[in-house]
Amino acid sequence: MSITRRSVIGGTVLGALAASAQTGGDEGQQFLLRLLKANDDAVGRMLNQPSGGRGGAARVGRGENIAALTAAYCSPESSYYRGDKLIPPMERGAQALVDAQNPDGLLDAGNLDSPPDTGFVVEATAASLAVARGQDARLNGMRDTLSKFLLKVGDGLVTGGIHTPNHRWVVCAALARINSLFPAAKYVNRIDDWLGEGIYQDADGQFPERSPNYARVEVNAFVTLARLLNRPALLEPVRRHLTANLYLMQPDGELETVQSRRQDQDRPIHVANFYLQYRYLAIRDNNAAFAAVARLIASRPGEGLVEGTNPAIYFIEEPLLRKPLPAGGEAPSDYQRVFTASQLVRVRRGDRAASIFGGEDWPLGVASGLAHNPTFFSFRKGKAILESVRMGGQFFSLGAFRAEGVTVDGNQTVLHQRYEAPYYQPLPKQYRNAKGDYALTPVKDGRFWSKLDFPHRQMSNVQTLDQKVTVVEKEGAFELRIEITGHERVPYAVELAFRAGGQFGGAIRETAAGGRAGAGESKTAFLTAGTGTYRVGEDAIEFGPGQADHESVNLAGHTYQAHGGSLRASGNCIYITGYTPFRKAIVIRGV
Numbered sequence: 001m002s003i004t005r006r007s008v009i010g011g012t013v014l015g016a017l018a019a020s021a022q023t024g025g026d027e028g029q030q031f032l033l034r035l036l037k038a039n040d041d042a043v044g045r046m047l048n049q050p051s052g053g054r055g056g057a058a059r060v061g062r063g064e065n066i067a068a069l070t071a072a073y074c075s076p077e078s079s080y081y082r083g084d085k086l087i088p089p090m091e092r093g094a095q096a097l098v099d100a101q102n103p104d105g106l107l108d109a110g111n112l113d114s115p116p117d118t119g120f121v122v123e124a125t126a127a128s129l130a131v132a133r134g135q136d137a138r139l140n141g142m143r144d145t146l147s148k149f150l151l152k153v154g155d156g157l158v159t160g161g162i163h164t165p166n167h168r169w170v171v172c173a174a175l176a177r178i179n180s181l182f183p184a185a186k187y188v189n190r191i192d193d194w195l196g197e198g199i200y201q202d203a204d205g206q207f208p209e210r211s212p213n214y215a216r217v218e219v220n221a222f223v224t225l226a227r228l229l230n231r232p233a234l235l236e237p238v239r240r241h242l243t244a245n246l247y248l249m250q251p252d253g254e255l256e257t258v259q260s261r262r263q264d265q266d267r268p269i270h271v272a273n274f275y276l277q278y279r280y281l282a283i284r285d286n287n288a289a290f291a292a293v294a295r296l297i298a299s300r301p302g303e304g305l306v307e308g309t310n311p312a313i314y315f316i317e318e319p320l321l322r323k324p325l326p327a328g329g330e331a332p333s334d335y336q337r338v339f340t341a342s343q344l345v346r347v348r349r350g351d352r353a354a355s356i357f358g359g360e361d362w363p364l365g366v367a368s369g370l371a372h373n374p375t376f377f378s379f380r381k382g383k384a385i386l387e388s389v390r391m392g393g394q395f396f397s398l399g400a401f402r403a404e405g406v407t408v409d410g411n412q413t414v415l416h417q418r419y420e421a422p423y424y425q426p427l428p429k430q431y432r433n434a435k436g437d438y439a440l441t442p443v444k445d446g447r448f449w450s451k452l453d454f455p456h457r458q459m460s461n462v463q464t465l466d467q468k469v470t471v472v473e474k475e476g477a478f479e480l481r482i483e484i485t486g487h488e489r490v491p492y493a494v495e496l497a498f499r500a501g502g503q504f505g506g507a508i509r510e511t512a513a514g515g516r517a518g519a520g521e522s523k524t525a526f527l528t529a530g531t532g533t534y535r536v537g538e539d540a541i542e543f544g545p546g547q548a549d550h551e552s553v554n555l556a557g558h559t560y561q562a563h564g565g566s567l568r569a570s571g572n573c574i575y576i577t578g579y580t581p582f583r584k585a586i587v588i589r590g591v
Contacts, residue, residue, distance in 0.1 A: 028283075028315075028322040031298060035312040036077050042310060043072045043080055046089065062109075063124035066093040066146075067313040070128040074135055075316060087138055094145035097125065101149065105156035115160030116167035118153055119174035123220075124309070126150060126177035127317045147182070154178040158190045164369070165208040168194045169221035176228040191225070201237050202341035205244035210342055210371065211262040212248070212255040215241055216273040223277055227318075235281065242278060242290060245271060247337040250380060251351045253296055258357045258373050259342040265373045266388075266570070272297045276311055276321070283320055288329025295325065336411075336473075342371075343406045345413050349476045351539075352590045354379045356471050358403030358415045363446070366559055374400035374555070374567065376415055377471060379478060381590025382539030385499040388569040389588075392555040393484065393492040393580065395465045396421040397447055399557015400567055403469070411473045418466045419486075421445055422459035424452070431456045447558040463487050465580070477589035484582040491552040494576045494586065496543060497569030498534045506532035507546060508574065524568075526551070526575050533591075534572075540591045549578045 046065060069090045072080040080086055102113050109117040129146045132139050157175050162168050172191045179187035199222075200208050207218050219238045226234040248256045253271045257264045271278075275297045282290035315321045337346045343359030355378045361370040377389040392400040396419070403415035422444055431438075431453060438453035464486040472479045484492050510525040527546030534541045553575045556567040576586065 026324040028324050032312065032315045032322055033077055035310055035315060036071065036075050039068055039071050039310045039312045040079050042068050043086070047085060063097070063121050063128065064309045066090060066128045067124040068310060069093070070132050071312040071316055074131050082136070087142070090139070090142045091145065094142045094149065097121070097149045098145055101152055105152035105154070106160060115157055116162055116170045119157065119170040122150065122153060122174035122177055124313065126181060127313050129181060131313060131316050150178050151182060154182070154187060158186050165200070166214040166217045168197065169218050173221035173224040176225050180228045188229070191229070199237055201240060204339040204341045205240035206339070206342060207241065209261045211260040211264055212257055212269040212273070213264040214262055219274065219277045223280060238277060239281060242274065242281060245274065246289060246293070246331050247335065247346050249331060250353050251382070256344070256346065256355050258355060258375050258378065259339065259344045259359055259371060261361070261369055261371045263368055265371060266375070272300065276314055279321055279325065282325055283323050286326050288326045289331060291325040292329040292331050296331065338408050345406055345408060347473060351382045352380070352476055354478055356406060356413045356415070358406040360402050362404060364402060374402050375569070376401065376403055376469060377480060379541065379588050381541055383536040384502060384534055384539040384541045384590070386496060386534070386541055386588065387499050387571050388497040389480070389494065390555055390569060391482065391492070391494040392557070393465060393490045394552050395419055395487065395490050396445070396463070397558040397561060398445060399559065400555040401467045413471045415469045416467065419445065419464065421463045423461040424454060425458040425460055427453060427457055465490060477587055480586045480588065482582065482584045482586065484580050486580065488580055490580040491550050492578055492580055492582045493553040493555065494584070495553065495555060495569060496574045497571045498574070499571050502534050502536035504532060504534055504572070506530060506544070508532055509548065511551065524573050524575070526577065532574060541588065542591055543586065543588045547576050547578050547584065551577070553577065
């Protein structure tokens with residue numbers, strides 16, 4: 001969150017805030033008091049740590065320690081308000097940043113000599129300097145050191161480069177913050193250079209990486225740029241993405257990530273990462289739905305964290321955040337939403353939610369920057385969570401089923417993939433050479449390469465595996481109609497991976513390699529017949545009917561097997577298995 005450098009006028013604003021809060025105040029002021037209480041607890045822990053080493057208050061991090069100390073020092077409501085003992089760790093923290101800088105002003109923070117990673121550090125440190133500027137002379141040392149740090153960072157950012165799409169906006173936001181403190185045309189010119197590339201957002205409101213983790217970075221950056229450069233048009237992509245999140249959000253506030261092109265595509269990310277942006281636009285636009293999300297986040301235990309950091313410094317920096325949220329409003333909780341660009345279907349029915357995914361990037365590669373998660377279905381009922389449904393057969397090591405898009409017709413979604421594995425004829429005479437030295441090329445299906453010049457050979461004996469899933473929603477339950485045809489007697493397996501923490505019931509047979517049936521323990525097991533259940537507290541998921549014709553369940557395929565890797569989903573995996581032709585209707589419902 002960003003402000004102009006004159007948005008905070010030291011203790012005057014804070015004193016008025018304290019007086020208002022003491023007389024009852026409003027929701028925004030009361031929430032700031034809650035943040036400051038939690039911030040005081042964090043500061044107390046910092047002060048009890050040794051001053052040196054990674055655990056001390058001088059730790060660089062992303063400037064979060066300086067932000068916490070500054071918020072406490074500058075807030076009349078804090079038990080540490082203008083406390084002498086805060087000044088030494090603040091000064092050490094600022095000096096540690098300067099000491100960590102490379103000659104070009106950038107930091108080794110994650111990546112080496114990294115403009116974008118240094119930009120992340122600017123967010124908290126520049127906010128701290130903006131707040132500290134209105135305070136007493138005892139902070140002169142810290143202010144001077146932070147100023148030195150930020151000015152040198154600015155020199156590095158006006159020439160430094162990036163790796164990924166969101167990095168551009170991190171750098172721009174950092175430059176906007178530095179410019180708000182030390183105005184210079186070179187900062188704005190560099191921002192306009194990056195903005196000149198255009199801001200891509202697909203029809204669904206997703207940024208190029210389709211990553212909830214990195215979208216927080218982008219929407220935060222655009223709010224910063226809109227505020228500090230007085231460019232309100234930059235808030236429009238923020239609105240569009242926050243609206244998309246309403247339909248990616250699970251009942252408990254987790255966001256769907258299967259569509260991501262980054263490391264979070266199989267990792268829970270909570271909507272709390274977007275707290276400041278939801279609050280800011282809820283108040284600015286009088287958006288009741290955004291306000292409802294902000295209230296959901298604030299109702300969590302703790303203080304409504306943003307990337308694990310207490311956001312008190314941003315409430316002090318930006319007066320708008322302390323205004324009350326609009327009354328009323330609610331997030332959508334009964335819908336079917338098709339994300340056409342991501343090939344993702346989201347269905348929500350109260351405390352039941354499902355995702356159907358067929359949007360992997362083709363030709364498929366396994367790398368950060370590509371969507372490559374083979375999960376095609378997931379479901380949750382309250383606290384009972386089916387993280388992943390995957391499937392695949394032992395067909396030429398081609399691995400897991402990976403749908404090439406989704407086709408939606410009312411309550412039915414169809415996913416499909418066809419494998420073709422050919423053999424090859426002798427190389428035509430015109431392409432032969434006496435030394436047998438041919439181009440290193442891949443076979444058609446990409447599962448291996450060889451010096452055989454495959455593109456010039458005729459294919460023959462083509463073996464096929466046609467894989468189709470039709471997902472049908474029926475009154476809150478989902479029927480997965482699976483039809484696998486082509487080469488016969490291929491071992492085929494459906495993997496259902498449940499988040500650890502519950503208890504299984506039904507005709508489940510564990511393998512020798514599986515864990516015990518205790519709650520939270522990873523296991524590999526088979527549903528042999530009938531219906532299985534997975535229960536967490538009062539919530540349960542039923543699934544079945546079962547079938548266990550074999551125990552060949554490795555879905556990895558050549559991409560992973562070549563490096564000894566595994567594609568087994570995390571959590572407790574239950575398998576349903578058979579041989580092709582494999583036709584099976586699996587019903588999944590919450591109870």
